[in-house]
Amino acid sequence: xxxxxxxxxxxxxxxxVIEVRDLEVSFSGRTSLLGGLMKKKAAVATxxxxxxxxxxxxxxxALAGESGCGKTTTxxxxxxxxxxxxxxxxxxxxxLGRKLQSYRRVVQMVFQDPTASLNPRQTIYESVAEGLxxxxxxxxxxxxxxxxxxxxxxxxxGLRPPERFxxxxxxxxxxGQRQRVVIAGALVLDPRVIVADEPVSNLDASVRGEIxxxxxxxxxxxxxxxxxxxxxxGLAWTVADRVAVMYLGRIVEIGPAEEVLLRPRHPYTxxxxxxxxxxxxxxxxxxxxxPPDPTRVPRGCRFHPRCPxxxxxxxxxxGIDGKCRGExxxxxxxxxxxxxxxxxxxxxxxxxxPLLPEPSxxxxxxxxxx
Amino acid sequence: xxxxxxxDLHVTYRTKGGDVPAVRGVSFDIDxxxxxGLAGESGCGKSTIxxxILRLHSPKTKIEGNVIIDGQDVLSLKPGRLRAVxxxxxxxxxxxxxxxxxxxxxxxxxxxxxxxxxxxxxxxEARVRTAELxxxxxxxARRxxxxxxxxxxGQKQRVMIxxxxxCNPSLVIADEPTTALDVMVQAQVLxxxxxxxxxxxxxxxxxxHDLSVLVEVADRIAIMYAGQIIxxxxxxxVFHDPAHPYTxxxxxxxxxxxxARFRGKPAGLGGDPPDPQHVPSGCPFHPRCPxxxxxxxxxxxELWTAGEDRRAACVHVSGAPVLSESRE
Numbered sequence: 288x289x290x291x292x293x294x295x296x297x298x299x300x301x302x303x304v305i306e307v308r309d310l311e312v313s314f315s316g317r318t319s320l321l322g323g324l325m326k327k328k329a330a331v332a333t334x335x336x337x338x339x340x341x342x343x344x345x346x347x348x349a350l351a352g353e354s355g356c357g358k359t360t361t362x363x364x365x366x367x368x369x370x371x372x373x374x375x376x377x378x379x380x381x382x383l384g385r386k387l388q389s390y391r392r393v394v395q396m397v398f399q400d401p402t403a404s405l406n407p408r409q410t411i412y413e414s415v416a417e418g419l420x421x422x423x424x425x426x427x428x429x430x431x432x433x434x435x436x437x438x439x440x441x442x443x444x445g446l447r448p449p450e451r452f453x454x455x456x457x458x459x460x461x462x463g464q465r466q467r468v469v470i471a472g473a474l475v476l477d478p479r480v481i482v483a484d485e486p487v488s489n490l491d492a493s494v495r496g497e498i499x500x501x502x503x504x505x506x507x508x509x510x511x512x513x514x515x516x517x518x519x520x521g522l523a524w525t526v527a528d529r530v531a532v533m534y535l536g537r538i539v540e541i542g543p544a545e546e547v548l549l550r551p552r553h554p555y556t557x558x559x560x561x562x563x564x565x566x567x568x569x570x571x572x573x574x575x576x577x578p579p580d581p582t583r584v585p586r587g588c589r590f591h592p593r594c595p596x597x598x599x600x601x602x603x604x605x606g607i608d609g610k611c612r613g614e615x616x617x618x619x620x621x622x623x624x625x626x627x628x629x630x631x632x633x634x635x636x637x638x639x640x641p642l643l644p645e646p647s648x649x650x651x652x653x654x655x656x657x
Numbered sequence: 658x659x660x661x662x663x664x665d666l667h668v669t670y671r672t673k674g675g676d677v678p679a680v681r682g683v684s685f686d687i688d689x690x691x692x693x694g695l696a697g698e699s700g701c702g703k704s705t706i707x708x709x710i711l712r713l714h715s716p717k718t719k720i721e722g723n724v725i726i727d728g729q730d731v732l733s734l735k736p737g738r739l740r741a742v743x744x745x746x747x748x749x750x751x752x753x754x755x756x757x758x759x760x761x762x763x764x765x766x767x768x769x770x771x772x773x774x775x776x777x778x779x780x781x782e783a784r785v786r787t788a789e790l791x792x793x794x795x796x797x798a799r800r801x802x803x804x805x806x807x808x809x810x811g812q813k814q815r816v817m818i819x820x821x822x823x824c825n826p827s828l829v830i831a832d833e834p835t836t837a838l839d840v841m842v843q844a845q846v847l848x849x850x851x852x853x854x855x856x857x858x859x860x861x862x863x864x865x866h867d868l869s870v871l872v873e874v875a876d877r878i879a880i881m882y883a884g885q886i887i888x889x890x891x892x893x894x895v896f897h898d899p900a901h902p903y904t905x906x907x908x909x910x911x912x913x914x915x916x917a918r919f920r921g922k923p924a925g926l927g928g929d930p931p932d933p934q935h936v937p938s939g940c941p942f943h944p945r946c947p948x949x950x951x952x953x954x955x956x957x958x959e960l961w962t963a964g965e966d967r968r969a970a971c972v973h974v975s976g977a978p979v980l981s982e983s984r985e
Contacts (some may be wrong), residue, residue, distance in 0.1 A: 354838045461929035492699040492905070492910035495943075496925020498923060503921065518840055521869075523921045524914040548914050563914060564869040566893045569851045573844045577809050654678035 292386070292479045301344025301524070304480055305365060310338040311373035316582065323410055330582035334360040334575050336536035339618075342480065347506060347513045349519055349527035351559070353578045356533040362482050365514065366396050392422050399485040400467035405457040412453040415440055415472045420464065421477060440475035442488035443508075444468070445501055463636070464492035481505075484516040499526050512558060520563055524548050529600045529624075532556045535579050535589040538618065542625030552632035555590050587612045588630065596631050607631060658728070659686040660827045660860035661710070661747070666722035668702070668709050676719075677933050679705040681712030681884035683722075689827065692854060692861040694892060696868045697909065698930045702884040703864045707832045708860070711743055713907055745775055748821040749812075754834035757817055758805040764816045765791075765801030770824045790819040795849060810931040811842035818850060828860045836865065847874060872896040880904045883931050883941040889960060890967030902948045910915035940970070948973060 296540050312335040321330075330332045335357040355424040363369045365376060367387040376407040378390055398404045405414055414471050415437045419425075427436050441449035444467040456464055466486065471482055483502065487495040505511050505524055517523060523530045523544060530548060532555065540553040551557045558574040576593050579585070591597050593613045607630040610616075618626040621636050666958045668680040680702040688691045696741045696903050708714045710724050712731060724731040729903065750876050753755045760768055765787050773785040788798040794815040805813055814834065821829055831850065835843040854861050863875055871878050871892055878895040880888040880903065888901040899905045908923025928945040931937060943953035953972060962976030963969035971977065 378927075446880055456726075463929060489932060492868070493698060493906045493926040494929065495910050496906075496923040497927065499923035500925055503923065521912050522912055523911050524916075525919050526921070544920075559840065560914065562840055564844075564867075564873045564911075565895070565913070566872045569873040570849060572843055573848060575845065577811060577842060578839055 292360050301346060301510075301512070302379075303341045304344050305340075305342040305514075306366060306377045307338060307340040307361070307374065308377075309374040310335050310340075310361065310371055310376065312357075312364055312369055312371050314509055315544055330579040333536050333584055333605060334581055335364065335371075336584070338533075338536075339529060339615075340538065340541075341515055342512050344479075344512055345506060345510045346529065347503070347527050349514060349517055349530045350533060351517055351523055351530060352533035353518065353559075354496075355394035355578045355581060357536040357581075359484055359531070362484055362514060362516045363395075364494060365390060366394060368396075368480055374537075384628070388422070391477045392418075393478050393532045394479040394480040394482065395476060397473055397481060397483040397486050400489045401455065401462060402489075404469045405465060407457055409445075410453065411441070411446075411460070412437055412456050414457075414468060415475050418472055420587065424476070433438045435510050436475055436524075437471075440471040441468075443505065444471035445472065445497075457593060461494075462490050463498060466498050467501065468500075470505075474505070478530075480514070480643045482514045482516070485518070486515065487522070488517070488519070513613070520548060522558060523656055532559065536586060537589060537628065539590065539629070540589070540627040541618065542627075546622065546625040550625075552627040552635075553590075553629045554594050554596050554631070556627075558593075558595070563579065588628070589613055590629075602631060605634060606629060606650050607634070608613045659688050659689045659725075660727060661774075661862065662723065662725040664723035664725075664752055666706065666724065667720070668705050668714070669719040669848050670705075670714075670973075671717050671719065674771060674944040675895045675934060678936075679884055679933055680709065681936075683881075683884075684885055685879055685889070686888070687828070687860045689860055690855075690858040691877070692863055692875045694878040695862060695864045696866065696871055696878060697881035698866060698907075700930050700933060702933075703881050704832055707749060707830050707864055708785040709861070711749060712739060712750075727779060728762065730939060731751075741775070744771055744826065745777075745824040746826055747828040747830060748824065748826040749832060750817050750821045750834045750900050751953075752836050760805050762800060763802050763804055764808070764813075766821050768816070768823050773822055777824055785799060785821070786823070790823060791816070792818045793822070804810060809842075811846060812816070814838060814846050815849065815888030818853070822857070823855065826859070827855070828862070830862045830864070833866070834863075835870065835936070836867070843870075850874065867911065868896060868907050870913070880908065881908075883936050884933060885941070885970070886960065887942065887958075888969040889962070890969075893966060894964075895935040900967060901942075901971045902946050902973075903942050921937070939971070 294387045302596045304394050314328040314332045314334055316332060338361055350361060364371050367390060377381045383390060416433055418432055419436060426432060438449040441452055446452050446467050473492055478495045487498050490498060502513055506513055529542060532540050534555050540547055547556060552644055561571060562573055570593050585592050596602050602611050610630050616628050618628045618632050620626050621632055664684050666680055666683045670677040670679055675914060681954040683706060685693060695703050709720050720732060720969050726742055729742060731742060758764065768790060771781045772778050772786060773780060778786060788801055789801055791798050796812060822920050835846050865871060875892045877890065877893045879886045882903050886897060888904045894910055897903060899908050906926040912919035926945050931941060939954040939956050940958045943949045956972055958970040959970035961974050963974035
């Protein structure tokens with residue numbers, strides 16, 4: 288498993304804000320009435336299984352993967368919205384206890400659908416002020432009143448002049464403006480961390496850029512840390528300092544965005560990058576099969592049933608086939624700050640050229656430790 | 658001859674709040690074996706066009722212009738003839754396979770019905786054909802007796818594709834066929850659609866908000882804004898070298914990974930898509946346009962030549978009339 292020093296290499300300079308260690312979340316499924324009577328056990332879905340993640344000050348970290356890979360569950364556990372079955376989450380070095388109220392103030396969430404996030408019967412002012420009232424904040428650090436705090440949050444979120452929006456209702460705003468109101472609602476509490484779950488995927492394409500610009504601007508002006516959950520690697524390329532790719536409840540690759548997206552090491556990351564549309568790309572080979580079932584986690588490397596390295600026989604040639612199919616594995620650092628959980632990638636530790644099509648002769652494969 | 662020819666199409670919804678002109682003069686042709694991609698944001702009128710081609714709108718909706726499928730003017734057809742054109746002349750694949758399939762009927766029966774209703778085959782023959790169709794779209798033939806809930810999202814969309822092909826149409830309209838699907842499954846379904854389209858020589862109208870998808874499947878791309886086509890040309894050129902400022906912004910929302918221009922710099926446009934009831938004067942894009950000049954709010958734009966085999970409705974393209982007062 289990785290440790291903090293390894294993850295911190297790369298472009299990131301700030302101190303860790305949130306540290307997640309060995310996070311585990313599982314959901315038990317429902318049985319049918321008949322199954323219940325017959326004492327059948329409900330299948331347990333392992334949504335997150337041993338995730339380590341560190342978010343640094345002023346960092347934008349993208350958590351990517353297919354639906355069902357556990358990325359949203361990880362984000363919700365970090366928010367304290369789901370109680371994990373195991374592992375630990377710390378904020379500035381202190382493990383979270385049972386009381387989360389002050390933590391919930393400094394870690395704010397922005398959801399995918401701004402229309403669903405806002406109460407349609409509340410004015411924009413009420414929506415933004417609600418957080419202050421819940422946290423019983425009557426004045427800001429410099430004695431500002433509620434209205435001043437709301438006005439500042441709205442204008443920081445790009446809704447200027449703020450007074451113009453106070454008495455409007457969500458239906459009177461466009462999708463992009465609504466997402467700005469949601470962001471203002473987060474900013475009013477002066478958070479240190481924003482967890483954004485697919486923050487632009489419900490917005491029109493031309494509006495997305497502005498919301499992303501806003502988030503990046505807040506990172507720069509307020510030194511916020513941002514965790515973005517996304518299925519879109521193009522978005523990760525645009526905004527993220529580091530990218531973590533999840534598959535079936537585990538992080539399978541993590542590192543600086545340039546490393547992970549231009550020099551991917553894990554076959555699953557490569558497969559995800561292969562399906563990013565490009566001209567003339569329609570005939571390329573793509574990974575077949577559906578997203579895996581989290582109630583039936585395969586033995587060995589979780590990706591092996593779909594892995595092209597295993598299927599092509601390359602793994603057998605390399606002599607790692609048995610390990611791929613039978614031995615579970617963790618992340619290993621392959622180049623500074625760039626970690627992947629793949630036996631084949633571990634054989635090719637060290638620097639590689641971007642999107643290497645095949646192993647070059649200059650590289651000498653090294654034996655991995657048993 | 659084109660399989661589909663749309664000429665000066667206007668579609669106006671009649672609502673309590675007044676008339677909403679959703680499509681305002683759109684023309685295009687699609688030849689056999691060709692794919693036209695129609696892209697734009699929500700509310701630009703792209704799905705309204707799909708509905709107008711097969712006359713799926715309520716009778717209250719005002720439709721003007723020409724829609725010719727295989728030589729037949731769809732807008733003047735009698736209901737009986739129209740029913741024959743639907744599914745046999747042109748079929749449609751909708752976005753939500755979840756909602757388009759009947760949840761209480763076996764998927765095979767739903768395809769068989771499409772074939773028998775059009776009297777293309779008897780019950781038994783239609784079943785054989787259905788099994789073949791399912792295999793063609795990459796599903797095992799035994800899935801014929803499954804109910805929709807027994808299939809995954811991607812499999813349901815494959816069933817929808819099989820159904821769309823059941824009556825051998827010459828035109829397939831795909832309205833956001835992969836939008837609700839996961840990235841990997843989306844790529845699989847796109848690949849399937851494209852290979853079937855090539856194999857069967859289909860004409861296809863592919864509607865999506867995702868411009869990057871079109872660069873893979875479409876031969877030509879038309880970009881819509883406020884009910885009109887504002888740029889049109891070969892897919893790759895429109896995506897990689899857009900002429901219209903709006904297309905530039907749209908293409909910027911789908912950055913190429915590795916392109917240093919987008920790293921840390923999300924491209925975006927100010928403002929929001931216009932309300933179809935209050936479309937701005939002149940060029941409808943001018944209030945949001947970063948390249949707007951003095952003449953734009955009053956200039957009636959049309960698709961002018963914008964390089965070889967390309968057209969765009971922008972005063973800055975080479976084919977736009979030279980306006981002395983605008984070149985200050």
